[in-house]
Amino acid sequence: MTARPRGWLIWALTPLVAATMTIAPASSASAEPGSSSSSSDDKSKKSDEDKTADEGDEDTLLNDVLEATGRRYQTAKDAVAKSTKAQLALSVQVKNAEARRDALIPQVSAVANQQYRTGGVSTMSFLLDSGSTTAFLHRAISLEEINSLNDGKLRQLNAAIDEVQASKARLDAEVKAQKQNYSAMAKQKEEADKAFALVGGKTVTKGFVLAKSPVADPAPRNSSGGFSPEACTQDDPTTSGCVTKRTLHMYKEVRKAGFNRFAGCHRNGGPFEHPKGRACDWSLQKSGFAPFHNDDTFQYGNNLMAFAVRNADRLGILYVIWNRMIWFPASGWKTYHGVSAHIDHVHISML
Known part of the structure; x- marks a missing residue:
């Protein structure tokens, strides 16, 4: 059996060695968290407790949403x-792969340099220089072994380079997943904080409030997109007095949202918005006013308040x-120091 000539080795090895020498070693990954192992979670269906407020039941409490977010x-x-x-x-895999690659580069480089300096070994002259048939066969076998050795080194180097690239790709995927997880964590915390703060947090509702409210039809605005002052020109549906058009619109939207217990709007005399037809007091009871005394009355007040706050911009609510x-829309929740503690009704004032 005659050996296949390897005259192409110099041309294959020289550019390959030059190319591999330019591969920059990967920096070790820091011990930062992140995960690409959540594919099974992505494929599985969300449980009810993992649904967001918009995905869950309409009667979901904010406490439930906060728990799911947690x-x-x-x-x-x-x-x-x-x-x-x-x-x-x-990171360890990348370092080990780079070490194997770096150890092979000088060996392959030496072969390439030797081929370049000597022009390689002529297969025919190497074999014809044999003194006997036995020597010819021995030289043929030796030439095949030399070529196999060189080819083996080349394959090892290529495998080492591939391993470095594959390990880096896996590491990059982990880092990307880490960023996604951190982003998800930050978003969930931000959304939970905003949702809780909007309806007063534990101080006001203790979490016993609907996670979402019906969306009110918007009140008419002026040509500039704002709310112009209005006179008390509409009949008050709760008294013999009057209310503004905007207040009447708010009243109808609150009723439409399901809050049908006792309410009073216009009141003669006194400061603030009631005498101007720009405020309504929403009782927790079916008739008259009395402080909340059970879960039903407390949550009714919480939910009505949440509806007003969440729709404040659409309805033109002042506070x-x-x-x-x-x-207040501009400053959020503050402690109220008025005469009434407002534990028997929700007060809504309009622009």
Whole structure:
């Protein structure tokens, strides 16, 4: 058997060695969390407790949403911790692969340089220089072994380069997943904080409030997009007095949202918005006013307040008072120091 000539080796090895020498070693990954191992979670269906307020039942309480958000936050945090170990392991793989690659580069480079300086070994002259048939066969076998050795080194180098690239790709995927998990954690926390703060947090509702409210039809605006001052020209549906058009619109929207217990709007005399037809007091009772005394009356007030606050911009609401706190669109919730603690009704004043 005659050996295949390897005259192409010089041309194959020289550019390959030059190319591999330019590969920059990967920096070791820091022990930062993140996870790409959540594909099974992505494929599985969400459980009811993991649904957001918009996905869940309409009667979901904000407390339930906060609990579900907390669970999702913990899941993302666990994935981040799990990915820390994965990134460390991949960093070791990258270093080991680079070490094998770097050890092979001088060996392959030496072969390429030798071929370049000597022009390589002529297969025919190498074999014809044999003194006997036995020597010819021995030289043929030796030539095949030399070529196999060189080819083996080349394959090892290519395999080492591929391993470095594959390990880096896996590490990059872990880092990307880590960023996604951190982003998800931050978003969930921000959404939970906003939702809770908007309706007064634990101070006002203790979390016993619907996670979402009906969307009110918007009140008419002027040509500039704002709310112009209005006179008290409309009949008050709760008294013999009057209310503004905007107040009447708010009254109808609150009723349409399902809040049908006792209410009073216009009141003669006194300061603020009632005498101007720009305010309504929404009782927790079917008739008259009395402080909340059970879950039903407390949650009714919470939900009515939440409807007003969440639709304040659409309805043109100036401020809301409930359970010793007052809410302004510009500043949020503050402690209310008025004469009434407003634990027997929700007060809504209009622009």
